[in-house]
Amino acid sequence: MIVDLSNYELAWPTSLFMSEGERILRAKGSGPTWLQRVEWLLTEALVGSTAVADFQEVGVGPADWGSTRASRYGSDPQEDWFSELVGRASEIRSAATPRPYWTHRQGRTLSSDRSTARAAARHKFVQIVNDFADNGYLAEQFKEYCVDGPEELPDASALIARRLGLPGPWWPLKPAIWDEDIFYGLIEVFHDLVSRPRLRSFHSYGGCGWHHSEFHNGPARVLYRAKINEVLREAGIEYELAAEGEDLGRLVAATDDARSQLVHRVLNDSPPAVTDRVRHSVALFRARDASLESKRSAIVVAAGILEERRTLIRKDLGKPDEGALFEIANRFGLRHRRADQLTGYDDAFLDWIFWWYLATIELTNKLIEAAEPQKAGTASEPPF
Numbered sequence: 001m002i003v004d005l006s007n008y009e010l011a012w013p014t015s016l017f018m019s020e021g022e023r024i025l026r027a028k029g030s031g032p033t034w035l036q037r038v039e040w041l042l043t044e045a046l047v048g049s050t051a052v053a054d055f056q057e058v059g060v061g062p063a064d065w066g067s068t069r070a071s072r073y074g075s076d077p078q079e080d081w082f083s084e085l086v087g088r089a090s091e092i093r094s095a096a097t098p099r100p101y102w103t104h105r106q107g108r109t110l111s112s113d114r115s116t117a118r119a120a121a122r123h124k125f126v127q128i129v130n131d132f133a134d135n136g137y138l139a140e141q142f143k144e145y146c147v148d149g150p151e152e153l154p155d156a157s158a159l160i161a162r163r164l165g166l167p168g169p170w171w172p173l174k175p176a177i178w179d180e181d182i183f184y185g186l187i188e189v190f191h192d193l194v195s196r197p198r199l200r201s202f203h204s205y206g207g208c209g210w211h212h213s214e215f216h217n218g219p220a221r222v223l224y225r226a227k228i229n230e231v232l233r234e235a236g237i238e239y240e241l242a243a244e245g246e247d248l249g250r251l252v253a254a255t256d257d258a259r260s261q262l263v264h265r266v267l268n269d270s271p272p273a274v275t276d277r278v279r280h281s282v283a284l285f286r287a288r289d290a291s292l293e294s295k296r297s298a299i300v301v302a303a304g305i306l307e308e309r310r311t312l313i314r315k316d317l318g319k320p321d322e323g324a325l326f327e328i329a330n331r332f333g334l335r336h337r338r339a340d341q342l343t344g345y346d347d348a349f350l351d352w353i354f355w356w357y358l359a360t361i362e363l364t365n366k367l368i369e370a371a372e373p374q375k376a377g378t379a380s381e382p383p384f
Contacts (some may be wrong), residue, residue, distance in 0.1 A: 001077070003054075003084045009047040009095040013226050017045045020198075020219055021086035028079060033199070035059075038082055040200050044135060047095045055081060114236055121235035122175035122183055128227050129173060129190055136197040136212030137220050147206040163189045184239070184251055184288070187228055191241060191249040196220035221249065239288055244268075246283035253286045259355060266362050269369075274305050278361065281305075285354050295350045302357040309364045316367055 010017060024037050042051040058081045093099075132138060142156045160170040164185050175183070196219045197212030225241040232239055232254070239251040245267050255263075263282055270278045284290065285298035306313065 001080050001084055003081055003088065005085075005088060005092050007050050008092050010045060010089070010092045011047050011095045012045040012223060014089050014092070014094070016219055016222050016226075017041075018086055018089045020045070021082070021089070025079070025083055025086065035078070036201070037199055038078075040198070046092075051085070117235040118237065121231050121237060122178065124231045124234075125183070125187065125228065126173045126175055128224075128231070132190075132194055132220075132224070136200060136210065137194045139197060139212045140195040140215040140217075141193050144211055145208075146203065146211065147208045148203075160186070160189055160193075163192070187241070188250055191221055191224055191228075194220040194224050196223070225249075242286070246279040247287065251288045252283075253288065253290070255286070262355070262358060262362060266358055266365070269365050270361065271365070271368065274308075274361075277301050277305060282358075292347065292350065295354065299350065299354050299357060302354065302361060305361055306357060306364065309368075312364055312367055313360075 020041055024034070024041060027037075028034055038055060039052050042055060043049070055078060059078045133142075136144070138156075141154075141159060143153045145153060156171040157168040161168045164170065164182070166182070166185075170186070173186070178186070195215040195217040198214040198216060200210050200212045203209060203211050222243075225243055229240045238254050240254040242248055242250055242252045244264065263286075266278055267275075267282065281298045281301035284294045284301070287294060290298075
């Protein structure tokens with residue numbers, strides 16, 4: 001079976017669509033529930049209704065309607081179609097980056113100043129949250145009205161106020177009354193509130209509408225971060241929601257892709273003995289309100305990890321290089337803060353030394369990992 005992907009656009013990050021799709025395939029069962037899960041995912045993750053219509057059309061055709069291979073799970077053409085779609089998700093065009101139209105190619109697009117862009121970001125944030133609410137992503141926290149259920153729902157505004165630490169009203173969202181701190185605070189609050197319903201059912205009695213169930217906050221937060229971070233980038237706001245670490249879901253200073261990938265590798269590949277310290281160092285340094293003292297503290301934590309690995313660094317890099325690595329931290333006013341240390345340096349120095357130390361932690365992680373199989377192999381050899 002060859003699925004025609006040319007008419008599809010992904011509104012979700014590719015990896016998120018694939019992980020949710022694979023989960024549905026693993027949970028394949030009989031009855032209408034499996035079909036509902038697939039149709040709901042296609043409705044959410046792909047733009048428009050084309051994919052849902054194609055999936056339904058496969059279901060009404062003959063079992064051998066053109067498939068060139070047997071289904072992994074039997075002769076189910078809909079499962080075959082969905083399995084191929086998920087497996088080829090990387091080939092689907094992203095709706096977030098459409099091909100440029102004529103006016104863009106000719107350079108005739110509207111420009112906006114910084115303040116206008118930031119004001120627009122607030123309204124885009126409200127639209128994102130409202131779309132999440134419409135799709136049931138706030139139903140686990142805010143609950144949903146049902147003609148057969150309780151008449152009163154929880155006070156959503158009070159729930160937000162408790163998390164934000166400020167009296168409302170906060171719901172529905174009204175960006176005109178926010179200052180910058182409230183805007184950023186609400187971004188973080190809703191990151192923790194959203195939860196994806198993996199199933200929905202239509203309640204026709206009294207025109208009640210869709211009800212959502214089987215909530216999971218993991219995929220919801222991945223999607224929320226992707227959408228919010230795109231809005232922040234477009235507005236020139238140099239913050240992003242952290243995707244991992246001690247500051248998960250909190251606004252941090254945005255970095256380029258290379259440094260973001262370095263953080264990801266160090267956070268995930270460090271040995272358990274230093275993982276908490278690595279997470280704390282990264283959180284201290286990239287916090288939205290990080291002071292110079294916080295950045296110095298982050299460097300001190302990183303330097304402490306490298307100090308413990310000094311023998312390894314000397315062995316693999318050589319004594320001159322090892323000495324230079326620690327001389328930076330010792331000669332400048334970072335760790336010991338003695339009177340004879342240098343303090344008159346530009347703040348950019350802190351950025352340079354932190355990323356250098358973090359990259360060196362990654363290097364030593366690799367050296368430790370490379371040495372472990374050798375030790376294990378030596379230990380497992382039988383004695384002669």
